[in-house]
Amino acid sequence: MTEISEGNVLLKMTGITKIFPGVTALKNVDFEVKYGEVHALVGENGAGKSTLIKILSGLYRPDGGEMLFEGKKVFFSDTRQAQLCKIAVIYQEFNLIPDLSVAENIFVGREPKTLGRLFINWRKLNAEARKILDRLDINLNPRKFVSDLSVAERQMAEIAKALSLDARLIIMDEPTATLTEKEVVKLFEIINELKKQQVSIIYISHRLEEAFKLSERITVLRDGEKIGTKNTSQTNQDEIVSMMVGKVVKDYFAGEKISEGKKEALLEVKNYTIANHVYDINFKLYKGEILGFAGVLGSGIHHMLRSIYGAAPRTKGEIFFNDKKVLIKNTNDAIKLGIGFVTEDRKGEGILYDMSVMQNLTIVVIKALTFLKGMFVKSAKEKKVFAQASKDLDIKFADLNQRIIFLSGGNQQKVIIGRTLISNCKVLILLEPTRGIDVGAKAEIHRIMRELANKGISIILSSSELAELVNLTDRCLVLYKGKMVAEFNRQNMDEEALVAAQIGQKINQT
Amino acid sequence: MVKFLKLYEKIGIFILIVFAGIFLAIASPNFLKTDTILNIITQGTYGVIVGFGMVLAITSGGFDLSVDAVVGLTSVFLSLLIPNIGIPSAIILSILISCFVGFLNGLIITKFGVNPLITTLSMATIIRGASLLIAKGRQIPISVEKFTVIGTGKLMGVPNPIWIMLVLFILFFLLLNQTPYGRHICAIGSNESAARVSGLNVTFVKIMVYVLVSFTASINGVIRTSQAMIGIPSMAPGFTLLVITITILGGTSLSGGKGNLIGAVFAGIFISMIYYGLNLIGVQYFYQLLSVGLVLLFALFVDGLRKRYLEAAKIKGIKV
Amino acid sequence: MEDYRLRKTKQKFGAFWGNFGLPLIFIIMFAIFAISTPSFRSTYNFLNNLSFSSYVGIAAIGMTFVIMTGNFDISIGSMLSLVAVLGSSFIPKIGGAVGIISALLIACILGFLNGIFVTKLRIPAFITTLGMLFVFRALAFIYTNNVPVYISDRFWLYFGNGKLFDVIPFPILLMGVCYGAAYLLLRRSPVGRYIIAVGTNPRAAALSGINVDNIKILVFTLLGLFVGISAVTNSANLGSANPGLMGQDFEFQVITAVVLGGTALSGGNGSLGGSFIAALIVTFLNNGMGLMQVNSYWQMVATGLVMIFAVSLNKLKFFLLGQGEF
Known part of the structure; x- marks a missing residue:
């Protein structure tokens, strides 16, 4: 690359700030991308990467700062304007139309026409698509329907679409998460090809080695702030990891560990397989222990835990509860056994917003709080149960008939945890329990988890926040692409080791 | 099994027609005559023509329950207009009025965001009431003899309705598969938000879809009125069900994005064959109604089982 | 923060509308008819109207449950007719009382069938019930050969014409009982909670151990039951069960009532009281227009417009309350 001068900077963001109610997602962030550069953007979940991308693509409006694109000051109030500026985002969930062919998708709305501009000129359409695919050396039949494509092929089609729109800047958000190794190699070739054509790329990935393989520069974000930008050739993975992790905030109630002697397996999972998600997973959950699960997108952890709870099907595998083999066909079976589940998608499948x-708290046990053989709800009993649980969990609300959507995220989460606890649960499965809630409520939920564990309840915690896992769990299992790759205990667990393991790096366990 | 199901999805309707054909050929010596077959196809065209419109609606992810009311509306306007302004102008004007109903449907669905079923169901009631009002509750005979040619005449020995169906088939086939507009219908039915992000004018495409459905319904109204030579405000009771059955049996996916016009043609002929068979036994109209309902439920039933099987296969790790 | 004040005003209006809008519409409509048409004013006409509104009103209970779970059923007009002709034709063999029971049982089975199609085969409710609409109607025709079944059993007839203390028509009483039972079911029983939970967020309900399919089958069956009750009272009032005429546009009136009553077509918590008042509005509107000698064809146009109006109104309400996009 030539020297850094104002001339070869494609995008320059200065002082970008974005505030959400209660949280400052981005604080005064500077970021720039040069022509034909691959710029990697790294950071843990919640660091502010996706907020920055959403500002760039016009989905969010920044609360402060300015953007220069090709030297001109720009302001995007919707995604359309970002597209006009030749910025394309390749999202995880693709913006392709499944029932149209690859070529049609590339040119949708801009089809070449023939016969008095009435009909689609298929020959030209496919030829043009072919040309664009060839430019990237992608071996894909433009006549193929998108619904018949693999994930990797869809991604390539998206890239081709972006290129056909003459995109100057392509943003790739975790592009390799669901690809096989061979497909990743192909993607890298395409990215190098794009680079040669002076297209700039912002590359977001959890997998650091990819960032090192591809990028010219790496920018690290943490807690909404820019920690620094490094030239890739002048840094190493260890430095970047330590920049990502930073200092550990001590707001955790770590509590005492269980002693190794009285280990009693409560739940045992054997040879658990779900086609296309996880393969041959075995683990034991001991009484009163907090067991962590770590893995990046595509690890299959959430799928497996849902399936264990009976909310998703499985291909094969056995579950033992108190050394007895059990069959969990639906969520009700799991609840009867004493397994509780808190979803990662609180809005989508947690709260009952009407x-x-x-009522949100007691829904699971409502059948037991009745008189006349389960005919009618015993109102006084229900209130009593609710009062007890809301005191135990310190749920703050104005009125017990208040609709749950008017509660803060943290209190909603407590209600959902409470839902499982009052149904006498012995095993509690928590997926991302502190996602999207403020720091105070977060610490409280951590305290609650530790207290529950001390009472003898076993907890399975899946979190993408590694500090949470390191500070809270007694053991931690790491899954990578559906396979168990590492197990840590209190002694050998630290954030850097977890980062390395969950992005598939081989490590020596001691 | 998966392969078989994929094959069934493609050619299931042909298998049904072949079976029905063999059965009818054995049951009735008259079945294999040209006249009988042409007659069966002609009977089938009614549903098929409107089926073309319905294919577009369902492909776009919508639905239209107002087609039978539009048939009646067209019929009333024809009977009132023909004596006054002549046949060609009357036909054009009646069709335009019907298209306006479709435009209103599309407008309410896109601009007010009302569910297409509720919109078109309400519109059906409104239009039926309006037709009766305009006709003052009567049936209005048409005395201009020439008008009857459209529905009962023949060209080269083939009844006119079949020609009309063929022309419309070619037009709609080209529209759906060869023009940008048609592909945008598929795009919207397949993934509306992606279509929006890609810069398609979703509102325009959808409104035009409902205009086209009403257009096909009014063509059907013209043919029927010309055969009956009388304007009937409630001309086609139960017709909507027939149209929807033909569309779905013809392989158009209820979830949108995939329209099958050829399938609709064959499904229409298949239903017509059932009618013919029922006539052989000499049962009444109600059995025809029942048979259409049952065919629809059967088609849905098979489709439901197919989906369940494929889901189970996916969990077992079989590539679908 | 002018946005904030505007939003508050909007919310206030939305809340006001949610609580008092429907009764207000009813009173205004009632006043207009009462002033313009003398015959509308009589107690006799009022009780009669109330009695007529029980057909739509009772079925609207079941439809409220079904719409709350995010589905709807357009087969109920035909179901009404089929249940009425089957039940009343059994009277000579098994008597009125057992006849009614068997009619209700048949209605439950028909509703159950709809529920199975919708849940176990995952066919959208509108298309399932559209097919059923024609199947039920055709079966009613075929069973009776299109000849009405005349009812002479006094017990059965009491359901349509009987008067308690010679004043209160029995259908009104029955409607009251049905609404009372439905209220207890929805607001006081665990099952009611499950129905609301499934309606508001089926995925969350499933994670809470609720069998979503079973709840959906249950509400379709309940709708069948309530339609069965309407079939008995309606046929008793007419003195016969006519396979072709009974239940014409019935599904339309019932869905209009429920939607006008404030239950969102997208599902979620519904309003039984709203459905009740809206059922009154729909019936009184038809009757009032009839007394004003409005052409019955105009009435068809009016009911269609009311339906579109009702749906748009709901959207507006949710928009004002800040719970959705307009």
């Missing part, structure tokens, strides 16, 4: 705080 119902009150109390």
Whole structure:
């Protein structure tokens, strides 16, 4: 690359700030991308990467700062304007139309026409598509329907579409998460090809080695702030990892560990396989232990835990509860056994938004709080149960008939945890329990988890926040692409080791 | 099994027609005559023509329950207009009025965001009431003899309705598969938000879809009125079900994005064959109604089982 | 923060509308008819109207449950007719009382069938019930050969014409009982909670151990039951069960009532009280227009417009309350 001068900077963001109610997602972030550069953007979940990307693509409007694109000041109030500026984003969930062919998708809305501009000129359409695919050396039949493509092929089609729109800047968000190794190699070739054509790329990935393989520069974000930008050739993975992790905030109630002697397996999972998600997973969960699961997108952890709870099917595998083999066909079976589940998608499948705080809490046990053989709800009993649980968990609400959507995220989460606890649960599965809630509530939920574990409840915690896992769990299992790759205990667990393991790096366990 | 199901999805309707054909050929000596076959196809065209419109609606992810009301509306306007302004102008004007109904449907669906079913169901009631009002509740005979040619005449020995169906088939086939507009219908039915992001004018495409459905319904109204030579406000009771059955049996996916016009043609002929068979036994109209309902439920039933099987196969790790 | 004040005003209006809008519409409509048409004013006409509104009103209970779970059923008009002709034709053999029970049982089975199609085969409700609409109607025709079944059993007839203390028509009483039972079911029983939970967020309900399919089958069956009750009272009032005429546009009136009553077509918590008042509005509107000698064809146009109006109104309400996009 030539020297750094104002001339070869494609995008320059200065002082970008974005504030959400209660959280500052980005604080005064400077970021720039040069022509034909691959610029990697790294950071843990919640570091602010996706917020920055959403500002760039016009989905969010920044609360402060300015953007220069090709030397001109720009302001995007919607995605359309970003597209006009030749910025393309390749999202995880693709913006392709499954029932159209690859060529049609590339040119949708801009099809070449023939016969008095009435009909689609298929020959030209396919030829043009072919040309673009060839430019990137992608071996893909433009006549193929997108619904018949593999994930990798869809991604290539998206890239081709971006290129056909003459994109100057392509943003790739975790592009390799669901690809096989061979496909990753192909993607890298395409990226190098794009680079040669002076297209700039912002590359976001959890997998550091990819960033090192591809990028000219790496920018690290943490907690909404820019930690630094390094020339890739002048840094190493260890430095970047330590920049990502930073200092550990001590707001955790680590509590005492369980002693190694009285280990009693409560739940045992054997040879668990879900086609296309996880393969041959074995693990034991001991009484009163917090067991962590770590893995990046595509690890299959959430799928497996849902399936264990009976909310998703499985291909094969056995579950033992108290050394007895059990068959969990649906969520009700799991609840009866004493397994509780807190989803990662609180809005989508956690809260019952048309119902009150109390009704949300008691929904699982409501059948037991009745008289006349389960005919009618015993109102006084329900209130009593709710009062107890809301005191135990310190849920803050104005009125027990208040609708749950008017509660803060942290309190909603407590209600959902409470839902499982009052149904007498012995095993609690938590997926991302502190996602999207403020720091105070986060610490409280951590305290609650530790207390529950001390009471003898076993907890499975899946979190993408590694500090949470390191500070809270007694053991931690790491899955990578559906396979168990590492196990850590309190002694050998630290964030850097977890980062390395969950992105598939081989490590020596001691 | 997976392969078989994929094959069934493609050619299931042909298998049904072949079976029905063999059965009818054995049951009735008259079945294999040209006249009988042409007659069966002609009977089939009614549903098929409107089926073309419905294919577009369902492909776009929508639905239209107002087609039978539009048939009646066209019929009333024809009977009132023909004596006054002549046949060609009357036909054009009636069709335009019907298209306006479709435009209103599309407008309410896209601009007010009302569910297409509720919109078109309400519109059906409104239009039926309006037709009866305009006709003052009567049936209005048409005395201009020439008008009957459209529905009952023949060209080269083939009844006109079949010609009309063929022309419309070619037009709609080209529209759906060869023009940008048609592909945009598929795009919207397949993934509306992606279509929006890609810069398609979703509102325009959808409104035009409902205009086209009403257009096909009014063509059907013209043919029927010309055969009956009378304007009937409630001309085609139960017709909507027939149209939807033909569309779905013809392989158009209820979830949108995939339209099958050829399938609709064959599904229409298949239903017509069932009618013919029922006539052989000499049962009444109600059995025809029942048979259409049952065919629809059967088609849905098979489709439901197929989906369940494929889902189970996916979990077992079989590539679908 | 002018945005904030505007939003508050909007919310206030939305809340006001949610609580008092429907009764207000009913009172205004009632006043207009009462002033313009003398015959509308009589107690006799009022009780009669109330009695007529029980057909739509009772079925609207079941439809409220079904719409709350995010589905709807357009087969109920035909179901009404089929249940009425089957049940009343059994009377000579098994008597009125057992006849009613068997009618209700048949209605439950028909509703159950709809529920199975929708849940176990995952066919959208509108297309399932569209098919059923024609199947039920055709079966009613075929069973009776299109000849109405005349009802002479006094017990059965009491359901349509009987009067308690010679004043209160029995259908009104029955409607009251049905609404009372439905209220207890929805607001006081665990099953009611499950219905609301499934309606508001089926995925969350499933994670809470609720069998979503079973709840959906249950609400379709309940709708069948309530339609069965309407079939009995309606046929009793007419003195016969006519396979062709009974239940014409019935599904339309019932869905209009429920939507006008404030239950969103997209599912979620519904309003039984709203459905009740809206059922009154729909019936009184038809009757009032009839008394004003409005052409019955205009009435068809009016009911269609009311339906579109009702759906748009709901959207507006949710928009004002800040719970959705307009």
